[in-house]
Amino acid sequence: MKSKINSFWTVVLTIIITYLIVKFAIPALSRELTGMPFPLPVPSALIFIYMVLTLIAMFLLVTFDDKPLNDFMNPIKRFLRGDFSKPVRAIGIVLVSTTVGWYVYDITVPKVAAPVALRIQHPSSNFPNKMEDLQNPMTSPTEEQVTSFIEQAKAGEIQFIEQVVPDFEAWMDETGEEDPLLAINTPAIKTFRAALEADNVSAETARAALLEVRMFMGRALYAMNCRACHGDSVAGDGPMADGFKLRPINFTDNGTIETIVEGYTFWRVQNGGPGLPLEATPWDSAMPEWKVSLTEEERWLIIMAEYDLAEKTPRIPEKH
Amino acid sequence: MTLGNLGTAVALVALLVPGMAEAKTTPDGTMPEASEEFVETGRQTYIKRCSFCHGLLGDGNGPAADYLDPRPRDFTLGTYKFRTTNSGELPTDNDMFRTVSRGLPGTAMQAFDNDTIKNGLSEEERWQVISYIKTFAIEFDDPELDPVKTGKTLSLPANRAPYSPELVAKGKEVFEKAKCWSCHGKTGRGDGNKEFRKDDWGFPIRIRNVTHPWKIKGGGEAEEIFMRFTSGINGTPMPSFVKTLSEDDRWALANFIKSLQHDLTKHQVLAALTVEGAVPDDPADEAWKNAAPMDVRLTGQVIAPPRWQNPSIEMATVQAIVNDKEIAFKMTWDDPFKDIKHDPAKEMNATEIQKVGLYSSYVAANDMIARDLETFRDSIALQFPVKTPSGTKKPHFFRGESSSQVNLWIWNADLAEQGEEATVEANARGWRQAPKPQKDDQRQVISKAAWDQGQWTVIMKRPLVTDDKNDVQFEAGKFIPVAMNAWDGSNGEHGLVMSLSSWHYVFIDAGIPASVYIFTALGFILTGGLLVWFARKAESTPQTDASEQT
Numbered sequence: 001m002k003s004k005i006n007s008f009w010t011v012v013l014t015i016i017i018t019y020l021i022v023k024f025a026i027p028a029l030s031r032e033l034t035g036m037p038f039p040l041p042v043p044s045a046l047i048f049i050y051m052v053l054t055l056i057a058m059f060l061l062v063t064f065d066d067k068p069l070n071d072f073m074n075p076i077k078r079f080l081r082g083d084f085s086k087p088v089r090a091i092g093i094v095l096v097s098t099t100v101g102w103y104v105y106d107i108t109v110p111k112v113a114a115p116v117a118l119r120i121q122h123p124s125s126n127f128p129n130k131m132e133d134l135q136n137p138m139t140s141p142t143e144e145q146v147t148s149f150i151e152q153a154k155a156g157e158i159q160f161i162e163q164v165v166p167d168f169e170a171w172m173d174e175t176g177e178e179d180p181l182l183a184i185n186t187p188a189i190k191t192f193r194a195a196l197e198a199d200n201v202s203a204e205t206a207r208a209a210l211l212e213v214r215m216f217m218g219r220a221l222y223a224m225n226c227r228a229c230h231g232d233s234v235a236g237d238g239p240m241a242d243g244f245k246l247r248p249i250n251f252t253d254n255g256t257i258e259t260i261v262e263g264y265t266f267w268r269v270q271n272g273g274p275g276l277p278l279e280a281t282p283w284d285s286a287m288p289e290w291k292v293s294l295t296e297e298e299r300w301l302i303i304m305a306e307y308d309l310a311e312k313t314p315r316i317p318e319k320h
Numbered sequence: 321m322t323l324g325n326l327g328t329a330v331a332l333v334a335l336l337v338p339g340m341a342e343a344k345t346t347p348d349g350t351m352p353e354a355s356e357e358f359v360e361t362g363r364q365t366y367i368k369r370c371s372f373c374h375g376l377l378g379d380g381n382g383p384a385a386d387y388l389d390p391r392p393r394d395f396t397l398g399t400y401k402f403r404t405t406n407s408g409e410l411p412t413d414n415d416m417f418r419t420v421s422r423g424l425p426g427t428a429m430q431a432f433d434n435d436t437i438k439n440g441l442s443e444e445e446r447w448q449v450i451s452y453i454k455t456f457a458i459e460f461d462d463p464e465l466d467p468v469k470t471g472k473t474l475s476l477p478a479n480r481a482p483y484s485p486e487l488v489a490k491g492k493e494v495f496e497k498a499k500c501w502s503c504h505g506k507t508g509r510g511d512g513n514k515e516f517r518k519d520d521w522g523f524p525i526r527i528r529n530v531t532h533p534w535k536i537k538g539g540g541e542a543e544e545i546f547m548r549f550t551s552g553i554n555g556t557p558m559p560s561f562v563k564t565l566s567e568d569d570r571w572a573l574a575n576f577i578k579s580l581q582h583d584l585t586k587h588q589v590l591a592a593l594t595v596e597g598a599v600p601d602d603p604a605d606e607a608w609k610n611a612a613p614m615d616v617r618l619t620g621q622v623i624a625p626p627r628w629q630n631p632s633i634e635m636a637t638v639q640a641i642v643n644d645k646e647i648a649f650k651m652t653w654d655d656p657f658k659d660i661k662h663d664p665a666k667e668m669n670a671t672e673i674q675k676v677g678l679y680s681s682y683v684a685a686n687d688m689i690a691r692d693l694e695t696f697r698d699s700i701a702l703q704f705p706v707k708t709p710s711g712t713k714k715p716h717f718f719r720g721e722s723s724s725q726v727n728l729w730i731w732n733a734d735l736a737e738q739g740e741e742a743t744v745e746a747n748a749r750g751w752r753q754a755p756k757p758q759k760d761d762q763r764q765v766i767s768k769a770a771w772d773q774g775q776w777t778v779i780m781k782r783p784l785v786t787d788d789k790n791d792v793q794f795e796a797g798k799f800i801p802v803a804m805n806a807w808d809g810s811n812g813e814h815g816l817v818m819s820l821s822s823w824h825y826v827f828i829d830a831g832i833p834a835s836v837y838i839f840t841a842l843g844f845i846l847t848g849g850l851l852v853w854f855a856r857k858a859e860s861t862p863q864t865d866a867s868e869q870t
Contacts, residue, residue: 080851080858093851101844107834112827115799117712156585163383168480171376183376185366216367223372223384228622228629232369232430233437239428241621242534243634245588245822252438273623273714283714284822288623 009070011058018054022047034253072194120245122260123280125228127267133317134263138214138300149204149210153181153196158213161298164220181209188212218305219227220297226306229286234309245285251310262303328335344423347443351413354451362448365441370449371430380697388428390537391523391629398457399520399555402538405467405476407552407560410459412468415451426535427484474550476543477567483575491597494569500563503527508580511656511774515693520555529654531773532635533581540581547572584635589799589825590614592640592647599646599686603770603777608650611639611760616804618819623718624751626668631819632808636700642828647794648781649826650698651804658771659809660737662697669816696809698733700778704792706747717803718821719748719755727792729765731778733809736769743767743780747790751816762788784828797830 005013027039032042042050062072082089097210141149152158158180160168166179176180192209195201223232227241229248229275231238251257257265267275273285292297352358367376367612374390375382381393393400403411420441425432434440441449445762467473481487495501505511510527519525533540552560552572593611599608616638617805620631621730636653692816704727705715720726728746736742742764746755764786769778784794794800807813 022576050501065651077858082855082859089855093848093855096851097844097848100847104843105836105840108839109832110797110830110836112587112589112591112829114825115712167371167376167381170379170381174377186364186367219368220372220383223382224387225627227384227428228387228620232373232428233432233439235430235437235439237430239430240622240629240631241617243617243631243819243821247823250716274721278713281712283716285625287717288627292837293625293627309439 002062006075007062007068008075011062011072013052014058014107015054019047019051022050029137042069117281119281119284120279121256122264123277125277125279126275127264131263131267132261134261134266135306136262136266137302138297138304139211141207141210141214143203146206146210149213150196150206153192153206153209158264160213161221161301162218163224164217181213184212184216187210214301215305215308218301218303219309221294221302222305222309225290225294232305242287246281247287248286251306251312256312257307257310258315260315261317262314263317265303266299269294269303321757322393340544345418346414347447351417351447351450352444354454357456359451359501360450362450362452364448365445366452369432370453378453382422384428387629388563389736391521392428392526392573393816394521394662395453395456397520397555398459401553401555402548403467403551403554405551405752406472406474406562408532408776409463409467409472412473413450419448420446420450420537422440424435425539426532426538427537436793438699447573460816474547474562475813476546477571480543480571480573483578487572487575488579489576490569491572491574491579494565494573495576498565498569498573500573504530505656506776507531507773507776508577509654509656513656517557519557525556526632527656529656530577531580531582535634540578541570542574542578546570549573582635584617585613585615587614589827590638590640590641590802592826592828594829595643597643599641599648599781601648601766601768601779601781603650603768603779607641608639611641613637613639613652614824616821616824618806621805621816621818621820622818626817628813628817628819630811631759632811632813632832633700633806634820636821638802638804640826642784642794644784646783647828648779649702649782651702651774651778653700653806654775655698655771656774657692657693657810658733658776659696659698660733661694662732662734662809663695664701664812666695692812693810695749696807696812696814698776698809699731699807699814700776701804701805702732702780703728705801706790706792708793708795708798708800714801714823716750718820719751721750723749725749725790727790728805729780729782729866730755730805731767731769731780732777733771736767741766742769745791754815757789758788762790764791765790777816782819794826796828799825799827 022042027041030040053076062068078084079089079092097260149158156178160180168183171183172178172180177183179193181193184192188208189212192201192205195205222234223228227238228240229238229244230236230251231241231248234251236248236253238248249256259267268287270289270291272287272289273282274289276282276285330510352696355630366374371382372384373382373388374380374395375385375392375719378395382392385392398410398609400411400415402424403409403415405412405415421431421433422436431437432446434442434445459465461606463469484702487861503510503512503517508530508620513527516524517527529535536545538544538553549559549561549565551562552558565573592611593607595607614637616633616636618633618636622628627754631654633655636651640651641648641650641825703717703719705720706725706727715721715724715726719728725748726745728748729743730746731743733742735744741763743763745758745763745765747758748755765780765782767778767780769776792800801823802825803823804819806819807817808819813819
């Protein structure tokens with residue numbers, strides 16, 4: 001069944017529905033799309049623009065022809081003339097004026113709400129240019145490193161960072177195995193060990209296995225140093241995340257670590273909150289200056305593991 | 321536009337509103353047959369996602385394990401805490417699925433459900449990991465120990481009375497009768513014991529403060545709470561009450577425990593209550609009932625070495641009362657042990673620590689932090705910027721920096737106990753140097769404290785304005801940033817081993833300026849006037865349009 005409504009109500013309803021969509025439906029939809037536990041509200045300046053656009057559209061619709069204009073104006077004229085009875089007119093006038101008065105009061109009265117601080121997430125004003133082209137040395141091992149890794153594997157003396165050694169030693173003690181690589185034993189390592197056995201290791205095979213070993217160490221370092229805030233699935237939801245007003249970054253989000261070059265990630269890990277420029281509100285950032293506690297190699301290992309866990313790749317530096 | 325279209329639009333809006341996806345707690349199907357390949361795929365995932373805490377051997381000794389409290393589960397013993405089986409029994413497959421899927425709130429074990437975590441694990445991947453985890457304990461191979469086959473599983477009451485004041489009152493009686501308070505305390509804050517308890521592995525454990533829902537590992541819903549004291553928590557002193565309490569009693573008890581949960585406030589601005597008379601300085605003063613509370617979340621100090629991942633104090637509630645001369649803050653926080661002694665000789669020298677280390681409170685590593693009673697004092701501090709910022713720029717929330725200093729009011733339980741003024745006023749310019757106490761003649765904060773049933777209450781009072789340039793000055797109508805530091809002595813906390821919060825604000829009402837009323841009146845009069853004028857005009861215009869429709 002379709003019942004025709006006149007242009008006055010079309011205008012009123014369109015405005016109300018547009019407002020509801022912008023104010024409530026878009027934030028709700030954003031939650032579905034981002035998968036985050038909070039909505040992304042439309043900024044009030046944007047709401048204003050959308051509503052002005054809607055009003056212009058309605059104005060065009062109504063003034064397009066005399067007929068809709070009359071349709072639109074008649075109820076208003078009749079109301080003002082008192083055709084719906086004088087008391088209705090009086091109540092209407094009081095209601096509209098009160099609404100305007102309340103609105104003025106609401107926007108001018110001082111509110112006990114935290115002042116809003118705009119924050120730029122990836123500030124570049126003090127990012128050193130020379131770091132733009134930095135490449136993670138952990139993801140691109142040199143030929144010497146690969147050769148040395150093969151030698152280590154042959155001698156059964158793979159070099160691990162000290163933090164993971166006790167766990168490997170406990171594993172070897174318990175299982176009686178002598179090769180710590182067996183504890184990791186991902187497909188790449190299986191291939192490498194088989195090739196080692198057959199004595200036909202290619203640089204490619206060894207490189208893949210070395211990357212797995214490094215990834216393992218990076219994940220361990222991440223679990224020790226970063227996990228408490230950024231979470232064990234790098235989703236910015238570690239057990240300590242709720243304690244910070246500026247929540248730890250969720251690396252699985254689009255628009256975080258995949259939009260920046262690795263050199264930038266390294267710079268942020270190195271200098272932490274105190275290294276941020278003013279536009280990025282350094283006073284709210286709990287990110288430590290990791291150069292204080294982690295070696296350069298450890299920081300790169302963590303970055304390698306962080307991109308891998310987040311299933312993201314860093315942005316490629318632009319050619320100059 | 322037609323009404324039909326309108327309906328479609330409304331339906332569309334309604335469709336877009338539903339909440340976020342919840343972590344699933346029950347699988348779509350049963351656990352698939354664990355073929356060799358299935359278990360091996362699980363092992364690959366385990367090495368990548370689980371081994372760093374739970375260890376290559378599944379013994380809960382991974383490289384990150386010493387940072388965690390509670391420690392990661394040791395899978396080799398087959399002792400699982402959160403089950404739906406009789407006390408002492410193995411968990412069901414679904415119990416393990418639930419834990420892997422949604423994690424254990426308040427611990428390092430987080431959700432792995434790929435419906436809630438983008439890079440989480442699919443249902444099949446979770447089953448694969450579980451099949452691998454089960455290989456760590458031989459108990460899982462023994463069909464006679466299978467809780468499902470031997471009928472040792474538990475279920476929820478078939479008829480669960482809805483939450484009601486009567487049910488809660490009945491639950492309170494059960495709480496008294498079953499002596500839950502002997503460990504958990506009369507108010508549920510975990511303060512029933514005078515010393516630490518230990519788990520089966522010999523690690524000191526915290527008795528759960530059931531009033532903080534974000535820390536309830538097995539889940540905070542009445543159904544989940546019911547299961548905890550029905551199944552017991554294996555490996556800990558928490559027993560099963562399945563034989564001593566009827567099902568109805570346990571359901572009522574679950575609802576009583578649920579009723580104790582604290583509802584966190586959300587606001588970031590503490591509105592000080594303005595009073596005419598004197599500002600109260602006693603924690604028990606009735607006036608505090610009218611002052612709006614603000615809950616401040618705190619977390620471990622991980623910004624500077626020694627990075628502290630096992631904070632004890634995770635929330636403090638603050639209130640403020642002000643008159644034209646003074647301001648008083650009331651801080652309330654839970655702490656099961658009243659630590660009123662301090663031994664400076666046992667403090668660690670954090671300035672020499674650069675490497676991240678094992679500063680976990682229960683690990684003897686480095687012999688640096690003693691988690692002991694009667695070693696360190698309880699303490700709490702309010703922190704303000706010395707200069708109230710005019711824009712958004714503030715000192716760093718962790719003790720400011722060299723260019724902008726903060727003012728700290730540090731209350732110490734040991735001083736309070738000795739009857740001295742317990743609050744030290746100090747200034748800091750960054751964390752690298754300990755806060756510098758102000759001279760005795762510059763101290764103007766007066767404090768008073770009380771400890772009752774696992775809860776501290778501290779009042780700090782100071783004149784709004786002082787003539788000391790190192791003090792914060794309170795001006796009405798300004799947003800004055802405030803942050804907190806807190807120490808639980810028996811958790812080994814002192815110095816930079818502490819909890820801290822981000823910046824919040826305190827706001828003293830300056831009244832509504834006259835301009836607001838003028839603008840409001842103008843808005844009302846102008847609109848009204850215009851409409852009346854239009855109405856007059858419309859009345860005087862002859863009705864020319866005959867085509868008017870009704």
